[in-house]
Amino acid sequence: MNKYRILSGMLFGLFYTRGFSQEKKGTHFPGFRGTIEIKHSIPGRIRFFVPAFVNSSTGKEFLEDKMCTIEGIKKVEANTLTGSILVIYETEKIDELLIVGIVIKLLGLEDKIQSPEISIIRQEIKKWNEALSYSLSEKTKGLLDMKTALSLMFLFYGVKGLAFSTEAAKSNPYSLLYWAYRSLVLEGDSR
Structure with missing residues (x-):
């Protein structure tokens, strides 16, 4: 516990003093x-x-x-x-x-x-998604892409959870069905 306090104090001091040194140099x-x-x-x-x-x-x-x-x-x-x-x-x-x-x-x-800044990780995930979607589309001869495959997977597990689950609270299958609905039906939504 003390190691983390010392480390956080050192980091705080580093950033705190860096702010003061930039004041003397010029612009913030x-x-x-x-x-x-x-x-x-x-x-x-x-x-x-x-x-x-x-x-x-x-x-x-x-x-x-x-x-x-x-x-x-x-x-x-x-x-x-x-x-x-x-x-x-x-x-x-x-x-x-x-x-x-x-x-x-x-x-x-x-x-x-x-223009809004897009993080580097989000850019890389987008590139991976495009590559995987292209590969899946080529493999299935245009039948599926990544978005459709993921939506169908959500739909399958949602229906499976509703039909074969004996739990009283079935929020997880409902969430899966909602995600499938959002990704399949609301294509124009750019979130």
Whole structure:
């Protein structure tokens, strides 16, 4: 029990002190993971990483020219090999969050930011499901896919539980029937 208290105290202290050290460095805003990330920030200097900017054939000169015309921005260095954008600015004239907004607008990243973020695990499960569904469909010559097979399994076990169970409370078979109904009948529901 004491090991866990010590470990949790160490983790709490690590995250608690990390918050204070970031206050002195600059912005608390980390960016948008996978779209535009702030890799380093001190007053007067901020470095972004933009994955969409990696190996981009256009946009480097446009970004540098447009940003240098803004009052308060001294220098902009964009590197399309690494996706890095360095902005040197005057802290009295322009705010870091405004610079983030300018980069987002100039690179056209608004749609990526506004789209809902899907976790990596959910993306992988979706890929597995698609692969399994394709394999099952190929094996059964188009008769079944994973969603239909799972729904039929719920339906089978639900009916089996209702017909052959002697328990008074039969919530489990009802749940299975409901899941089968939701997955078979309500195809348009995108949950």
